[in-house]
Amino acid sequence: MxxxxxxxxxxxxxxxxxxxxxxxxxxxxxxxxxxxxxxxxxxxxxxxxxxxxxxxxxxxxxxxxxxxxxxxxxxxxxxxxxxxxxxxxxxxxxxxxxxxxxxxxxxxxxxxxxxxxxxxxxxxxxxxxxxxxxxxxxxxxxxxxxxxxxxxxxxxxxxxxxxxxxxxxxxxxxxxxxxxxxxxxxxxxxxxxxxxxxxxxxxxxxxxxxxxxxxxxxxxxxxxAHPTGVSPARTAGVVFGVLLLIIGAGGAAGGGGLLWLDGQRDTAGYVSIPAQRYDDGGYALRFDADDVAPVDRNWPWVGEFLGDVRVEISTVDSSPLFAGVADTADVVRYLDGVPHRRFGDYREHRGYRHMAVAGPMTATRPPSTPAGMDIWVDSVSGTGTLTLDWTPQPGDWSLVIMNAAARPEVRADVTFAATAPALEPVAITVLSTGVVLLFGGALLVAFAARPRRREHGDLS
Incomplete structure (x- = not known):
């Protein structure tokens, strides 16, 4: 029983x-x-x-x-x-x-x-x-x-x-x-x-x-006193409200994450990603700016978005390194036919070196000594930890890291950082929008899902 x-x-x-x-x-x-x-x-x-x-x-x-x-x-x-x-x-x-x-x-x-x-x-x-x-x-x-x-x-x-x-x-x-x-x-x-x-x-x-x-x-x-009846319009309202809740939750989480990231600035005001080791048997490591930074190179306000960019390159052995920034077209011409490695998206400098793709090559040849080239808008060379500061400008730009003597086998620990002055306002905007969408979605779900009362005299 x-x-x-x-x-x-x-x-x-x-x-x-x-x-x-x-x-x-x-x-x-x-x-x-x-x-x-x-x-x-x-x-x-x-x-x-x-x-x-x-x-x-x-x-x-x-x-x-x-x-x-x-x-x-x-x-x-x-x-x-x-x-x-x-x-x-x-x-x-x-x-x-x-x-x-x-x-x-x-x-x-x-x-x-x-x-x-x-x-x-x-x-x-x-x-x-x-x-x-x-x-x-x-x-x-x-x-x-x-x-x-x-x-x-x-x-x-x-x-x-x-x-x-x-x-x-x-x-x-x-x-x-x-x-x-x-x-x-x-x-x-x-x-x-x-x-x-x-x-x-x-x-x-x-x-x-x-x-x-x-x-x-x-x-x-x-x-x-709570007979229910959910009409198709109310069902659509619930589904739309749920979508707002999902988008709002994503926005709130994303905005909160950006605010947390903004709080991780170092004493100089830079936000950085963890250092990553890069190594290749070729003559150079190449990073294109529009691949490394999550911005469009043609934005006229790209400098205001990223602020000042800092790249720290630490030598792994005693070999001196060279790091320079130049127009991508000049870099392509300089490295044409030179065995090198291009790291083409954000994931690749987060530990996915196997996804890197070789640069264009029509023939194999050693490169000229990088310090002797006049293509660099900013460069640094030496041993230990090198710091390269650069203010992004509209256009196509590339970072090249090489052995200072233009020898093969390049190994370095690289850290990318930026002042990102727009990070805090963007984070606040995304977070606020997410909270508003969460609130609106909750109201819509509550309104659409509430029971429909019988009218006076309705015996159904």
């Missing part, structure tokens, strides 16, 4: 005459849903975090945020039941955050009038750890997402049993009832844990596998 009730109520109905073959192509039919769910699930933890702050302050879960998260769980459960989380129905799931009581897969969570402030801090990670271990076994990582961009398709034991049922359906035309009951029971466990981890209830999920499509909880959901 089942004792106790759960605020999470999930049901599923098995189609009486399911298609033998449709399950083979459902992965393709689910793509539109998976795209939308990807964005909804990116917003889900953000909304949950905002709700946690509200619970800590008021002891209540804001109703619009609760309805949005419940809508995401409902939508996911319908897709999961139609797809490879159960294969229980051939009825295509609706694009809706609403309850959809006529669909074969339903989910509801009783709205809590009050939640524990203290539990909000620990239940989603510490208290839920035992359940996470079970859910990971059931659902393959503890989630509902079928499409994992990097690792392929992984659905755990639930998906494995569902595919077994699909194979039986293909050859016999019948879905084994025992597999259905077990799969739905495991999904019910996962949904209860999901609602608990999303702070939607304080009731600890039972360690109980309630089999079958009918939920054992007898109490109906009581919705006091």
């Amino acid at each position: 089942v004792t106790g009730t759960s605020p999470v109520r999930m049901t599923a109905r098995l189609d009486s005459e399911p298609s033998r073959w449709l399950w083979l192509v459902k992965w393709l039919l689910l793509v539109p849903h998976l795209v939308v769910l990807l964005f909804l699930w990116l917003a889900f933890p953000v909304v949950t975090f905002v709700a946690m702050v509200a619970i800590l302050c008021t002891g209540r879960y804001p109703r619009p945020l609760f309805d949005f998260n419940l809508g995401v769980l409902r939508w996911t459960w319908r897709v999961w039941c139609y797809g490879y989380g159960a294969l229980a129905t051939d009825r295509y799931p609706p694009f809706s955050l609403d309850a959809e009581p006529d669909y074969p897969a339903t989910l509801d969570v009783a709205y809590p009038e009050h939640l524990s402030r203290g539990l909000a801090l620990v239940k989603w990670w510490l208290l839920a750890i035992p359940h996470y271990l079970v859910v990971a076994f059931f659902a393959g990582g503890g989630g509902f997402v079928l499409w994992q961009w990097d690792n392929g398709w992984d659905g755990g034991l639930v998906t494995l049993l569902s595919v077994f049922a699909g194979v039986a359906l293909l050859f016999t035309g019948r879905y084994p009832r025992g597999i259905f009951d077990l799969v739905i029971g495991m999904n019910r466990w996962v949904l209860r844990v999901g609602a608990y981890a999303a702070l939607m209830t304080d009731e600890y999920p039972p360690f109980r596998l309630d089999l079958g499509g009918g939920d054992p909880a007898p109490e109906p959901v009581t919705r006091t």
Whole structure:
């Protein structure tokens, strides 16, 4: 006998005459849903975090945020039941955050009038750890997402049993009832844990596998003056709001990172990247300015953006080095036919030397001594640590590092730095824009996902 009730109520109905073959192509039919769910699930933890702050302050879960998260769980459960989380129905799931009581897969969570402030801090990670271990076994990582961009398709034991049922359906035309009951029971466990981890209830999920499509909880959901109905316009509003939340979160994180970087200036006011060792068997290392710096060389205000540029070159052995800046066209002519190495993008001087590409060569020849060339707008030579200061100007410029005697085998530790006077205002602008978008997206989601009240006299 089942004792106790759960605020999470999930049901599923098995189609009486399911298609033998449709399950083979459902992965393709689910793509539109998976795209939308990807964005909804990116917003889900953000909304949950905002709700946690509200619970800590008021002891209540804001109703619009609760309805949005419940809508995401409902939508996911319908897709999961139609797809490879159960294969229980051939009825295509609706694009809706609403309850959809006529669909074969339903989910509801009783709205809590009050939640524990203290539990909000620990239940989603510490208290839920035992359940996470079970859910990971059931659902393959503890989630509902079928499409994992990097690792392929992984659905755990639930998906494995569902595919077994699909194979039986293909050859016999019948879905084994025992597999259905077990799969739905495991999904019910996962949904209860999901609602608990999303702070939607304080009731600890039972360690109980309630089999079958009918939920054992007898109490109906009581919705006091909050009948819902999400129109297509509201669904579009939620999706757009989620996009704003995602963009805003990226902007806020990016702006915060730029502000942190601005705070890492040295005593001379330079922002630098870590030193990187470069070595090559040729005669020269070549760095083009528009590859090294994340700016367009044709910007007329490139100097104001980067400010003063400083390059520190440290010799690895006792051989003297030469470093000079010249017009790229002059560098190409100087190194034409000379074995050398060009480092063509930012990643290459962050430890990806194998991605460097050889410079243009029509024949092999040793270069002239670099100090004797009149192409350099600024240069430095010697041993130890050399410092080359340069103010960028519009145009094509290149940095060349060579053995001062024009010998092969160039080895040096190189650090690029710039004063970047525009870094702080850019960081503040990006951060402020991200915060505004976050706030606007949260308002839009809250407005679009709020329950629609019945008009006076509406008995539907």
